[in-house]
Amino acid sequence: ASDLHHSCQWGSGIRWGDGPTDTGMRRLALSEDDKSVRDWFIQTMKDLKCNVTVDEMGNIFAVRPGRRADVPATFIGSHLDTQPTGGRYDGILGVLAGIEVIKTMNDMGLETEGGVGVVDWTNEEGARFPISMVSSGVWAECIPLAHAHDLKEVPTVASLPTAASAPETMKSALQKIGYLGDIPCSYKSTPMAAHFEIHIEQGPYLVSANQRVGVVTAVQAYRWFRLNIIGRDTHTGTTAFEHRADALYAFAQMMVRAREVAASKGCLASVGIVEAKPGSVNTVPGKVSFSLDIRGPETEQVAEVEKELRTDFDAIAAAEGAGIGKPCRVEWTLDFDSPAVKFHEDCVDCVEQSAQAVVADASVADTKSLVRTIMSGAGHDSVFTSKRVPTSMIFIPCMDGLSHHPEEFSTADDCATGASVILQAVVRYDRK
Amino acid sequence: ASDLHHSCQWGSGIRWGDGPTDTGMRRLALSEDDKSVRDWFIQTMKDLKCNVTVDEMGNIFAVRPGRRADVPATFIGSHLDTQPTGGRYDGILGVLAGIEVIKTMNDMGLETEGGVGVVDWTNEEGARFPISMVSSGVWAECIPLAHAHDLKEVPTVASLPTAASAPETMKSALQKIGYLGDIPCSYKSTPMAAHFEIHIEQGPYLVSANQRVGVVTAVQAYRWFRLNIIGRDTHTGTTAFEHRADALYAFAQMMVRAREVAASKGCLASVGIVEAKPGSVNTVPGKVSFSLDIRGPETEQVAEVEKELRTDFDAIAAAEGAGIGKPCRVEWTLDFDSPAVKFHEDCVDCVEQSAQAVVADASVADTKSLVRTIMSGAGHDSVFTSKRVPTSMIFIPCMDGLSHHPEEFSTADDCATGASVILQAVVRYDRK
Numbered sequence: 001a002s003d004l005h006h007s008c009q010w011g012s013g014i015r016w017g018d019g020p021t022d023t024g025m026r027r028l029a030l031s032e033d034d035k036s037v038r039d040w041f042i043q044t045m046k047d048l049k050c051n052v053t054v055d056e057m058g059n060i061f062a063v064r065p066g067r068r069a070d071v072p073a074t075f076i077g078s079h080l081d082t083q084p085t086g087g088r089y090d091g092i093l094g095v096l097a098g099i100e101v102i103k104t105m106n107d108m109g110l111e112t113e114g115g116v117g118v119v120d121w122t123n124e125e126g127a128r129f130p131i132s133m134v135s136s137g138v139w140a141e142c143i144p145l146a147h148a149h150d151l152k153e154v155p156t157v158a159s160l161p162t163a164a165s166a167p168e169t170m171k172s173a174l175q176k177i178g179y180l181g182d183i184p185c186s187y188k189s190t191p192m193a194a195h196f197e198i199h200i201e202q203g204p205y206l207v208s209a210n211q212r213v214g215v216v217t218a219v220q221a222y223r224w225f226r227l228n229i230i231g232r233d234t235h236t237g238t239t240a241f242e243h244r245a246d247a248l249y250a251f252a253q254m255m256v257r258a259r260e261v262a263a264s265k266g267c268l269a270s271v272g273i274v275e276a277k278p279g280s281v282n283t284v285p286g287k288v289s290f291s292l293d294i295r296g297p298e299t300e301q302v303a304e305v306e307k308e309l310r311t312d313f314d315a316i317a318a319a320e321g322a323g324i325g326k327p328c329r330v331e332w333t334l335d336f337d338s339p340a341v342k343f344h345e346d347c348v349d350c351v352e353q354s355a356q357a358v359v360a361d362a363s364v365a366d367t368k369s370l371v372r373t374i375m376s377g378a379g380h381d382s383v384f385t386s387k388r389v390p391t392s393m394i395f396i397p398c399m400d401g402l403s404h405h406p407e408e409f410s411t412a413d414d415c416a417t418g419a420s421v422i423l424q425a426v427v428r429y430d431r432k
Numbered sequence: 433a434s435d436l437h438h439s440c441q442w443g444s445g446i447r448w449g450d451g452p453t454d455t456g457m458r459r460l461a462l463s464e465d466d467k468s469v470r471d472w473f474i475q476t477m478k479d480l481k482c483n484v485t486v487d488e489m490g491n492i493f494a495v496r497p498g499r500r501a502d503v504p505a506t507f508i509g510s511h512l513d514t515q516p517t518g519g520r521y522d523g524i525l526g527v528l529a530g531i532e533v534i535k536t537m538n539d540m541g542l543e544t545e546g547g548v549g550v551v552d553w554t555n556e557e558g559a560r561f562p563i564s565m566v567s568s569g570v571w572a573e574c575i576p577l578a579h580a581h582d583l584k585e586v587p588t589v590a591s592l593p594t595a596a597s598a599p600e601t602m603k604s605a606l607q608k609i610g611y612l613g614d615i616p617c618s619y620k621s622t623p624m625a626a627h628f629e630i631h632i633e634q635g636p637y638l639v640s641a642n643q644r645v646g647v648v649t650a651v652q653a654y655r656w657f658r659l660n661i662i663g664r665d666t667h668t669g670t671t672a673f674e675h676r677a678d679a680l681y682a683f684a685q686m687m688v689r690a691r692e693v694a695a696s697k698g699c700l701a702s703v704g705i706v707e708a709k710p711g712s713v714n715t716v717p718g719k720v721s722f723s724l725d726i727r728g729p730e731t732e733q734v735a736e737v738e739k740e741l742r743t744d745f746d747a748i749a750a751a752e753g754a755g756i757g758k759p760c761r762v763e764w765t766l767d768f769d770s771p772a773v774k775f776h777e778d779c780v781d782c783v784e785q786s787a788q789a790v791v792a793d794a795s796v797a798d799t800k801s802l803v804r805t806i807m808s809g810a811g812h813d814s815v816f817t818s819k820r821v822p823t824s825m826i827f828i829p830c831m832d833g834l835s836h837h838p839e840e841f842s843t844a845d846d847c848a849t850g851a852s853v854i855l856q857a858v859v860r861y862d863r864k
């Protein structure tokens with residue numbers, strides 16, 4: 001836990017309290033702060049006698065060798081990048097727990113058949129480069145390397161003045177901080193026996209039920225879109241409502257409708273980014289672009305919400321500006337598609353058994369009930385590793401179910417419990 | 433007309449056609465382009481034997497002397513700044529018609545009792561510095577000089593990379609381009625006998641009725657606000673709708689409501705600027721700020737819309753986040769208040785008579801019907817001059833009633849008609 005806060009010195013974000021660790025994090029992928037924490041991670045792993053490699057997406061793999069050199073290592077992975085107004089646990093906990101596991105194994109002199117690795121995946125958040133889990137996606141050969149390298153940073157969180165310089169691409173950002181490795185980014189070049197990931201739940205179920213560990217069996221589906229609405233710039237003071245093709249008014253109606261439709265189907269729909277042009281008090285915006293994030297337990301549900309919204313948004317656009325025969329138009333671009341995932345039975349079993357073992361000495365009557373199976377609302381690098389190798393995840397409770405927020409918090413106890421579970425899960429898996 | 437397009441070389445905006453004049457304008461107040469057109473304006477007026485002065489707000493006054501030095505000049509005024517995606521007529525026409533009038537007077541050797549002046553008012557649009565007509569407002573002593581000097585540029589249209597440097601203030605921008613004059617900005621230091629302004633209508637009434645001239649008798653009321661909504665950043669994938677305090681969702685509902693309420697009272701309500709923070713696809717925005725422009729024929733109507741929206745916005749904010757006991761909050765700041773204006777009878781008469789005289793030889797049966805009285809939906813510098821000196825305005829038709837748009841257009845004929853009307857109006861007023 002002290003390592004966790006130590007690593008948070010690079011990229012400290014919004015301060016919300018007086019204590020030394022009472023700040024959030026703003027460590028955008030491939031920023032200078034990300035470089036610093038990466039340098040620290042590599043040095044730490046080398047000090048722990050791990051072999052470290054970096055691939056073309058800047059993913060960092062650190063392996064503690066096992067008895068046999070001919071089998072791939074079992075990995076613990078997550079990410080060190082954060083949201084622009086993120087906290088100290090999302091992703092960071094997963095990598096730091098990995099370090100903790102290696103330390104403990106060294107201290108105990110524990111030998112394993114295969115090696116045990118820790119991986120830091122690049123740009124998991126998708127906050128700076130707008131595909132989440134993009135680098136585990138390339139590793140799984142689900143996303144083409146060139147597509148990932150060409151991704152442009154999102155202007156609203158760009159680290160550089162946007163007006164002055166062209167937006168950074170992932171490749172140029174990797175080069176800039178010296179993390180464009182030369183190992184191909186692929187499960188073929190860096191094979192794994194399995195992938196385990198520990199993460200804060202980011203939702204309210206564990207914390208509100210006073211449960212200690214979530215055994216993650218699945219991840220919900222999601223799709224990310226970028227939409228443009230094209231209307232007509234005009235004067236706010238002299239243009240009657242019937243004479244407007246107000247792209248921002250169309251947006252407002254669309255956002256209201258999106259929640260309505262998603263809710264009716266047990267799904268979520270959210271807008272995180274919106275930009276209205278030209279951006280002047282007395283000009284009706286003729287152009288709006290915005291992000292749309294649709295999620296649901298099953299891939300088909302997300303597709304249904306999308307389908308209904310495509311129809312509804314067209315209708316909203318068509319009505320705004322109809323009076324002047326110049327209706328708004330709406331254009332959709334799919335940025336990212338992550339179908340629903342079910343994790344591997346073997347890995348889920350290892351996590352379940354380890355969790356039960358770790359909570360067994362808690363001072364409650366029914367320790368079994370401290371552990372539950374759970375579906376992840378958020379995407380994680382484990383989504384992509386699961387396409388190629390057995391994978392599962394461990395959730396621990398977090399305050400208020402809050403994340404992507406500076407005050408995101410899990411107790412040191414819960415973090416330690418999670419680290420013990422993942423250590424056991426890895427050892428169990430190695431012995432299978 | 434050729435001078436008009438000549439002057440548009442400084443600050444050319446969006447191209448919409450192939451012709452040499454088929455671009456809009458982007459000449460933000462006190463930008464380098466604004467400096468260039470100011471330099472040209474001053475040189476042109478000096479060549480026309482006018483005396484030129486610049487005041488502390490960068491207002492430029494050029495006076496063609498009359499027979500008597502002891503009476504103030506009658507002024508023709510408007511502005512040379514534009515919207516970020518503006519056109520070639522809004523404001524520009526008014527100053528260029530002034531130049532045309534002086535040229536014609538010189539050519540005709542016409543003598544007047546008092547002088548005749550042309551004034552370029554600074555930052556009329558309010559697009560870069562968010563108070564429209566701010567410099568005529570200071571001249572009228574309705575807006576304190578210090579308040580105007582301290583105005584910060586709007587980030588969405590800022591000329592400089594916003595991340596890198598502090599936003600420019602009006603005073604620093606004036607200094608930067610060398611237009612911080614030393615004459616006090618006041619009607620006392622630069623008195624006027626009267627102020628006439630010619631402008632494109634910016635609305636559809638003249639053009640759709642095939643009328644040639646609008647005699648402007650009044651200007652509708654408006655108020656500009658900047659609003660902040662404070663909610664809570666959280667994860668888009670793991671946070672149920674009931675657990676959100678989504679500031680952007682609250683905004684969307686407010687914008688929809690604003691149109692509803694304004695329409696029900698015969699008013700307008702418009703949002704031109706919106707910013708959502710932190711601006712990441714998978715974070716629910718915890719902070720939104722936006723502009724709100726409310727207009728109506730009478731000051732009281734605008735106040736009523738504001739009152740109703742204050743109540744409704746509070747209710748919308750209170751509902752969003754109620755589920756977690758952390759409802760959104762909304763804060764209002766009034767940036768600018770422009771009560772309804774009635775123009776001076778003497779000036780209105782001069783314009784009416786001049787307009788009738790100019791259209792009298794049109795080849796239609798009822799030339800009288802080519803002229804109508806009209807209320808202005810937009811604010812103009814004449815709003816503030818009217819507080820201190822007799823004022824009125826002349827409107828000419830513009831294509832589709834469109835303005836604050838690159839394709840804004842009035843025919844050369846209509847521009848010439850307007851210039852003739854304002855020349856006659858000034859001479860008539862001088863002889864009164």
Ligand SMILES: NC(=O)NCCC(=O)O
Nearest residue numbers: 124125132378379669714
């Ligand atoms: N865990 C997490 O926040 N992942 C980012 C991808 C997502 O938005 O689900």
Ligand SMILES: NC(=O)NCCC(=O)O
Nearest residue numbers: 237282556557564810811
């Ligand atoms: N004429 C004009 O566009 N004036 C700017 C102030 C306003 O928005 O009415």
